Amino acid sequence: MRLVPLGDEDRAAIEAWRYPPPYGTYDHDEPIEGEYLAAYEGEELVGYVCFGEPARIEGMKDEPGVIDVGWGLRPELMGQGLGPQLIEAALAVHPGARHRIAVYDWNERAKRAPAKCGFVETVRLGDFVVMER
Numbered sequence: 001m002r003l004v005p006l007g008d009e010d011r012a013a014i015e016a017w018r019y020p021p022p023y024g025t026y027d028h029d030e031p032i033e034g035e036y037l038a039a040y041e042g043e044e045l046v047g048y049v050c051f052g053e054p055a056r057i058e059g060m061k062d063e064p065g066v067i068d069v070g071w072g073l074r075p076e077l078m079g080q081g082l083g084p085q086l087i088e089a090a091l092a093v094h095p096g097a098r099h100r101i102a103v104y105d106w107n108e109r110a111k112r113a114p115a116k117c118g119f120v121e122t123v124r125l126g127d128f129v130v131m132e133r
Contacts, residue, residue: 010038047073049090083113
């Protein structure tokens with residue numbers, strides 16, 4: 001999986017993705033801003049990763065030495081085992097740091113992906129599980 005700076009076409013495509021219930025919470029209803037990278041397999045846009053503020057949920061604070069990571073796959077690719085591969089690619093962008101990921105508590109698939117990459121649950125914040133590695 002190859003990560004590249006998010007171009008205008010990538011941004012437009014990701015903002016247009018619509019996830020089936022109950023995953024509609026992942027739709028980008030606001031313009032994408034911040035540190036985002038597009039994820040490609042060959043010439044195909046398969047997902048994205050983000051870092052810092054866009055990856056944080058309410059109640060998470062910026063911590064020195066900790067990189068907050070978010071990710072998303074194209075809706076039709078969810079559940080096909082690509083999540084851990086995408087997360088590992090994201091972690092390689094900021095090597096040597098502690099990484100933190102927040103996932104909805106109800107989303108078992110999203111919790112399994114970081115767990116396969118060595119993340120462990122550290123705290124719960126509202127409807128979210130925060131995991132660190």
